[in-house]
Amino acid sequence: MRYDIVIIGAGIIGAMTARRLAMQKRSICVLEKESDVACGASKANSGIVHGGFDPEPGTLKARLNAEGIGKLYKAAKQLNVPIKNNGSLVCSFDESEDGKILELFERAKKNGIMGVSIIDKNKIKELEPNISDNVRIALYAPAAGIVCPYELTIAAMGNAMDNGVDLKLGFEVSSIKKEEGGFVVSSTDGKRVIAGVVINCAGVRSGKISELAGAETIDIMPRAGEYMVLDKSEGVKTTRTIFQAPGKEGKGILVTPTVDGNLLIGPTASLVDEANGKDTTEGGLNAVMRYSQKSVPCIDYRKVITSFSGIRASEKNGDFIIEESANVQGFINVAAIDSPGLTCCVSIADMVAETVNNIAGEAPINTRFNCIREDTHAFRKMNDEQKDAYIKEHPDYGEMVCRCEHITKGEIIRAIVTNPQTYDVDGIKRRVRAGMGRCQGGFCGHSVMRIIAQVRKCRMEDVTKDGADAKMVKGRV
Amino acid sequence: MLIEHNIVVIGGGPAGMAAAVAAFDGGEKDVIIIDREDETGGVLRQCIHNGFGLHKFGCELTGPEYAEIYRNKISERGIKLYCNTTVVSIDNSKTVVAQNRDGILKIKAKAIILAMGCRERSRGALNICGTRPAGIYSAGAAQRLINCYGLRVGERAVILGSGDIGLIMARRLTLQGIKVEAVCEIMPYSGGLVRNITQCLDDFGIPLYLKTTVSKIHGSKRLEGVTIAQVDDNNKAITDTERYIPCDTLLLSVGLIPENELSNMAGVELDALTGGAVVDQNRQTTVDGIFACGNALHVHDLVDYVSDEAEIAGRNAAQYCLRDGSFSTDAICITKGKNIKYVVPQRVDLRQKDNLAIYLRVDKPLGRALFTVKTEKEIIAKKLQIRAVPGEMIKIDINKNQIERVGSNIEISAEALN
Numbered sequence: 001m002r003y004d005i006v007i008i009g010a011g012i013i014g015a016m017t018a019r020r021l022a023m024q025k026r027s028i029c030v031l032e033k034e035s036d037v038a039c040g041a042s043k044a045n046s047g048i049v050h051g052g053f054d055p056e057p058g059t060l061k062a063r064l065n066a067e068g069i070g071k072l073y074k075a076a077k078q079l080n081v082p083i084k085n086n087g088s089l090v091c092s093f094d095e096s097e098d099g100k101i102l103e104l105f106e107r108a109k110k111n112g113i114m115g116v117s118i119i120d121k122n123k124i125k126e127l128e129p130n131i132s133d134n135v136r137i138a139l140y141a142p143a144a145g146i147v148c149p150y151e152l153t154i155a156a157m158g159n160a161m162d163n164g165v166d167l168k169l170g171f172e173v174s175s176i177k178k179e180e181g182g183f184v185v186s187s188t189d190g191k192r193v194i195a196g197v198v199i200n201c202a203g204v205r206s207g208k209i210s211e212l213a214g215a216e217t218i219d220i221m222p223r224a225g226e227y228m229v230l231d232k233s234e235g236v237k238t239t240r241t242i243f244q245a246p247g248k249e250g251k252g253i254l255v256t257p258t259v260d261g262n263l264l265i266g267p268t269a270s271l272v273d274e275a276n277g278k279d280t281t282e283g284g285l286n287a288v289m290r291y292s293q294k295s296v297p298c299i300d301y302r303k304v305i306t307s308f309s310g311i312r313a314s315e316k317n318g319d320f321i322i323e324e325s326a327n328v329q330g331f332i333n334v335a336a337i338d339s340p341g342l343t344c345c346v347s348i349a350d351m352v353a354e355t356v357n358n359i360a361g362e363a364p365i366n367t368r369f370n371c372i373r374e375d376t377h378a379f380r381k382m383n384d385e386q387k388d389a390y391i392k393e394h395p396d397y398g399e400m401v402c403r404c405e406h407i408t409k410g411e412i413i414r415a416i417v418t419n420p421q422t423y424d425v426d427g428i429k430r431r432v433r434a435g436m437g438r439c440q441g442g443f444c445g446h447s448v449m450r451i452i453a454q455v456r457k458c459r460m461e462d463v464t465k466d467g468a469d470a471k472m473v474k475g476r477v
Numbered sequence: 478m479l480i481e482h483n484i485v486v487i488g489g490g491p492a493g494m495a496a497a498v499a500a501f502d503g504g505e506k507d508v509i510i511i512d513r514e515d516e517t518g519g520v521l522r523q524c525i526h527n528g529f530g531l532h533k534f535g536c537e538l539t540g541p542e543y544a545e546i547y548r549n550k551i552s553e554r555g556i557k558l559y560c561n562t563t564v565v566s567i568d569n570s571k572t573v574v575a576q577n578r579d580g581i582l583k584i585k586a587k588a589i590i591l592a593m594g595c596r597e598r599s600r601g602a603l604n605i606c607g608t609r610p611a612g613i614y615s616a617g618a619a620q621r622l623i624n625c626y627g628l629r630v631g632e633r634a635v636i637l638g639s640g641d642i643g644l645i646m647a648r649r650l651t652l653q654g655i656k657v658e659a660v661c662e663i664m665p666y667s668g669g670l671v672r673n674i675t676q677c678l679d680d681f682g683i684p685l686y687l688k689t690t691v692s693k694i695h696g697s698k699r700l701e702g703v704t705i706a707q708v709d710d711n712n713k714a715i716t717d718t719e720r721y722i723p724c725d726t727l728l729l730s731v732g733l734i735p736e737n738e739l740s741n742m743a744g745v746e747l748d749a750l751t752g753g754a755v756v757d758q759n760r761q762t763t764v765d766g767i768f769a770c771g772n773a774l775h776v777h778d779l780v781d782y783v784s785d786e787a788e789i790a791g792r793n794a795a796q797y798c799l800r801d802g803s804f805s806t807d808a809i810c811i812t813k814g815k816n817i818k819y820v821v822p823q824r825v826d827l828r829q830k831d832n833l834a835i836y837l838r839v840d841k842p843l844g845r846a847l848f849t850v851k852t853e854k855e856i857i858a859k860k861l862q863i864r865a866v867p868g869e870m871i872k873i874d875i876n877k878n879q880i881e882r883v884g885s886n887i888e889i890s891a892e893a894l895n
Contacts, residue, residue: 229601280606282692282714306601308609384574388478388581395578400513400563404738408576440599442615446622461628465611469698472611473628474725477653 003029003166004363005356006185006195008173008209010034010420011042012149012345013337014201015156016075020349021356022163023371024363029193030157030165031185033172033205035467036427037420038153040203041341043430044278044310045225046254046267047149048241049073050340051088051141053108053116060320062111065340068347069143075346076147079155080375082259088144088241089124093134093294097245104139104246116141130237130296144241148259149342150430154420156345159373161419163366168193170467173202176213178328183213197360199332199352204277204313206335215325218335222311224277225267226284231303231438234263242295253291255299260433265292265299267310277311284309305438312338320344322351330359376418376431379411401451402444404437409451416455423456425449426466445472478582482557483507483798485573485586486791487564487739490519492771493592494547495784499791500590501554505798508556509584511575513563517551518544519594520617521780523624526645528672532781543780567743569764588766588794591740591754592787595772597642598732607694610701616642616730623649631726635703636660637691639667639674641778641868643730648677650728657681658722661689661705663712666842668868670778690714691727700725733776743767750819751775757808757824758833759793760786768794775821775836778870782836809883814849814890816840818867825880825887833875835889842866843893848873852885865891 005021007014010032018030032039049072055061076083092098101118108116119140124131127140161167174188176198186192202209207218235257244252258264268284289301315321315336325331332355334348341348357363375381379397382390391398397410415431416422425441425448428434434448435441441448449463449472456462464470484500486493489512500508510517521529524540531537534546551558562577573584597615612631614622620642622628634650636643639662647657660678665688667674678685686705692714693704702723706714735753737745746755746763753774754762760770770790771783808824818840825833839846846865850858850873857879862871873889 228604278697279608280604282606285604285606302602304602304604305599307604384581384583387576391576391578391580398576398578398580399561400565400576403513403563406565438599439596440601442597442599442618445614445618446626450626460626465698467698470611471699473622473630474632475629476627477623477629 001029002182002194003027004196004360005029005199006031006183006193006197007199007201008185009201009203010037010153010157010167011040011201011203012038012153012156012342013334013348015153015160016345016349017199017201017334017352018165019156019160019163020353022160022165023366023369025366026363028165030167031171031173031193032167032169035169035424036422037157037167038150038430039466041310041312042153043150044227044308045149045312045342046256046264047147047258048088048254048256048342049083049145049147050343051108051116051144052111052113053104053139053141055111055340056318057107057110060322061340061344064320064344064347064351066112068344071346071350072147072343073145076152078371079152079159079373080377081147081152081155082377083145083147084259085143085145086240086257087140087142088243089128089138089140090243090245091124091131091138091295092136092245093132095136097247098137100245100247101137101139108139108141113141115143128238128240128242130298131242132295132297146241146256146259147342154431155373158419159371162373163369167420173209173212176209178330183330197330197332197356199334201334203337204311206313206333210325210333210335213325213328213331215328215331215333218315218321218333220313220315220336222272222277223269223314223338224272224309224311225269226280226288226307226309227264227266228285228288228304228307230263230265230299231305232261234300234303235261237263237296237299244291244295253288253295255292255296262305263299272311278309280307280309306440314338320348322348322355324355324359332356376414379408380406401447402434402437404439405433407432407434412448412451413455416452423452424464424466425452425472428452478580479585480582481585482509483587484509484590484794485584486510486590486592487567487573488512488519488592488594488771488773489514489517489558489560490592490594490771491521491544491547491780491783492594492773492787493517493519493590494544494551495787496590496592496770496791496794497556498547498550498554499788500795501556503792503795505795509559510551510556511559511562511564511573513561515561517548517558517560523621525624526649529780532779533784564739567739569743571766587798588768590790590794591762591767591769591773592771593736593739593773595733595735595776597729598734600729603729603731605691605694608697610694610696610699612696612700612725613694613727613729616646616728619728620646620649623653629653629655631655633658633724634726634728635691635705635722635724636728636730638662638730638732639669639685640730640732641669641673643728644669644673644677646728646730647683648681651681651683655726657683658724659705660685661691662687663690663708664688666866670868692719694727700727703727733772735773735776737773740769745769748819748823750813751821755823756821757826758822758829759826760790760822761793761797766797775819778868782870810886811835812886812888813837814888816843816891816893817889820889827880827883830877830881832877833880835873835875837871837873837889838867839865839871839891840867843891845894846891847894848889848891850875850887850889852883852887854885857883857887
């Protein structure tokens with residue numbers, strides 16, 4: 001199969017890029033080695049719309065962050081992904097940290113970020129009463145926000161697919177060869193696609209992909225970040241995202257509500273090899289608890305419902321790499337996308353689109369492109385009367401499956417059949433939050449398995465957690 | 478659709494069924510049960526082992542058999558059931574909003590009985606390090622997959638936690654040909670019933686490792702193994718005792734948490750010690766006309782006691798309706814003293830002139846123990862217990878004459894006897 005463009009990697013950058021490129025008349029395919037989209041850094045990060053004060057002035061990160069904030073809010077709205085402009089505070093808790101806060105303020109100005117201000121303790125406590133009494137000053141960035149990163153990825157890819165983009169899951173790229181007709185991209189199990197342009201959005205594996213294509217050496221140093229998620233009862237402890245002054249231990253541990261109402265604390269930052277990045281560690285989780293306490297002392301750690309570790313694709317120079325390879329024409333690296341990559345996902349996609357146009361020439365506008373994705377949360381936003389009427393038409397929506405998050409059978413079936421489709425228990429969890437609540441699927445797991453089996457027309461024992469090797473059970477008794 | 482019912486029982490497990498029957502027999506005929514599953518019985522339906530009903534019916538029943546007795550009582554009385562129906566909210570005016578395949582149901586109740594049961598603590602709450610592969614189940618979830626669906630959860634298992642469900646599942650897996658490598662318990666003693674340790678572990682030669690936990694989970698897709706380690710006195714894993722056990726299944730039986738999200742919505746005061754509502758001896762919560770019983774109130778070890786307690790709640794909910802809401806919530810408090818983990822009820826309405834039964838758990842194994850019930854001035858009751866362990870609930874009866882004399886708060890404490 002030949003495509004104008006092949007994108008390697010279905011994380012947030014690959015998905016947003018695919019969606020952006022689909023606005024022009026082009027054939028596009030996204031290759032992903034996992035069984036679902038958003039399986040790398042995109043499923044396990046802070047989910048923050050960064051205010052733009054952090055990147056070094058003059059870098060790509062600084063420019064794309066400043067441009068990206070507004071673009072992200074707009075795209076999330078089109079995709080019907082919950083996003084909340086809750087603002088953020090970077091706080092000092094010790095005199096020695098004050099200078100760092102003022103430095104960030106200066107940086108914000110240089111980066112062209114409007115609306116940020118330095119606020120004093122009284123104002124901070126007024127905004128966030130649960131913040132530690134040791135707080136001194138803070139950089140307040142009202143434009144900052146929160147968004148669910150995997151939901152955004154799923155929605156972006158879904159919308160891209162609705163507009164004609166192909167997604168090939170389980171396609172682990174093992175070779176990229178430039179031949180006369182274009183690039184031949186092959187997988188470990190012998191599948192292949194042909195591409196005019198190849199875009200490398202492979203996250204922690206982007207160095208490897210660049211190497212396969214014979215392009216520049218990119219030295220990705222995966223960094224793991226461990227997090228803890230707390231029950232919704234703790235999600236009210238702060239309204240804004242609370243950062244600590246960046247110090248020698250990195251950007252520090254943040255405390256933030258999530259768009260779904262939980263409390264998220266983390267991340268740590270440790271260099272790892274790719275294989276171990278998804279392990280949580282005792283030291284890491286202890287550090288998350290110890291340092292989050294510095295910002296918000298009243299967090300009830302007994303309300304932790306899950307913890308996770310995510311890998312970030314950092315590179316030694318610290319800036320994004322978004323450019324066509326100098327030695328392999330038609331091969332574009334979009335690599336080293338660590339923080340604030342999520343905030344920049346739309347501005348990165350725009351930049352990639354420009355690069356593609358420079359290589360392949362402007363393509364005509366896709367007049368049938370529809371930027372709106374149907375709201376997958378429509379049911380839960382209804383009032384009782386609307387729900388009643390809807391259930392009468394669609395009885396599956398009356399059947400509660402996940403009691404913690406109030407997710408119905410109707411919503412689960414819909415998630416299974418909507419682009420990008422999934423038959424994995426984890427895929428369902430990331431799409432509709434069934435199993436994401438305080439019981440972590442203890443009650444609804446079997447029902448979700450049963451529904452997947454029903455829709456997929458398979459046996460319950462064939463249902464997987466995340467991909468073919470992750471069988472939920474091992475046959476029958 | 479707004480409908481009215483005098484008593485709405487939320488949950489059709491053992492507590493909800495017994496409460497509804499007692500309310501009906503107490504004279505309040507307009508009682509309904511709402512349950513989210515397709516039939517009543519709650520967790521009993523997946524408990525196919527025996528040992529239920531020894532206290533209540535004097536014979537050993539399986540879970541489904543025990544449930545059947547109450548299911549028959551309900552149908553004999555014509556008590557209305559809403560199955561496959563999930564309550565999504567309640568408020569302090571006792572309006573219940575529920576949802577099923579027919580739509581949204583709004584029910585105005587005079588009294589509500591909270592009988593939602595409990596849930597199992599999950600892996601996330603334990604902060605076990607490592608990866609997140611398939612093959613990690615709470616013991617009850619695995620029990621459901623095996624007993625209700627006939628699914629084989631794995632081939633080789635480790636069980637963390639020696640609560641009763643964990644012990645029962647160790648035997649269940651073994652009977653199914655699934656090798657149970659170990660049961661690990663972080664405490665120096667098991668939280669399960671003695672009879673379960675004998676019948677489920679000892680009889681099958683399954684090792685129980687005390688003061689031992691799972692310190693790491695291995696495997697990227699399906700579980701490949703766990704690291705277990707002994708713990709120090711702060712429950713921290715001791716690194717040089719770590720040992721790797723290959724397994725594809727990890728079951729967690731690490732505690733049960735009363736389900737009280739609905740109680741919170743109605744503003745019911747909760748007891749941090751039990752995780753359930755604060756109640757008086759009638760099992761009335763701090764919200765007038767809302768009662769609580771069963772594992773939603775506090776976690777029981779025997780279903781027989783759940784039924785007893787639910788009958789108290791049901792009877793009093795009926796009284797509440799018949800007297801048209803004349804109950805007062807004025808009460809004295811019962812608090813825990815030395816060596817006591819919690820007490821239920823936490824309050825006593827002194828106008829009630831019945832004998833008082835106090836249920837409690839000790840916070841560590843005491844062996845032979847003497848329990849003392851005292852006011853600020855005097856000791857009003859004592860009880861000698863041959864064996865006091867946290868896994869077994871203890872009941873102390875206080876004579877109504879004593880209660881009548883008492884005007885102040887009561888404290889209960891326990892002393893280990895040698």
